[in-house]
Amino acid sequence: MFALLPWLALILDLLALSLAAGFATRSIAAVAALAGIAVQLAGACPQTEFLPQILDAVALALIGPGAFSGDARLFGRSTIHLPR
Template sequence: MRRHRFLLFPAGAPGAGLLLLRLSVTIFLATYPAGRFAKDDWQPFAFYLLAFAIGTGLRTRSAATIAMILAVVALAAGGPDLNGAFIAHAIDALVLAMVGPGAFSLDARLFGRMTVRLPD
């Protein structure tokens, strides 16, 4: 019987690529609130909390899903300075939610590298 292996947290070049993808979404979340909200609003805190979670790889799939929803809501709300970059960041967040954080993340440290063996 031949066994198939699937690694939940890829390392090597794919893991480094996922780290760069996480950093891209993190930079978007960390720079978007600047100048967009009043100082007493809670939204910048939410963006910074999501940026921290995605940047460190903590609960990445959930945080990336929320980030994607925020980007889509920002696009739907419109604005004079919204452009194709928002679409790219929404797609980045969606991809990150689908593939996970990679080996260079807190999720990988907390949950370990899992192997799922599928029967033929």
């Protein structure tokens, strides 16, 4: 199990950089949440350490990118029009 930890750290670092850049925010956040769950199931870290990151990633995946993210610059700002 410990042989996989450097690869897992590299994957989590790449996910964090992608989120910081605002690239494919919803997809990357969902993958980050799944990676956090995998770390929990592997027993690599205490539960109290990764649970907030998992919940943040799930919230970000549901909410989506902000107005100044890379996704907004590539695809334009999206707005939600509610019927009256």
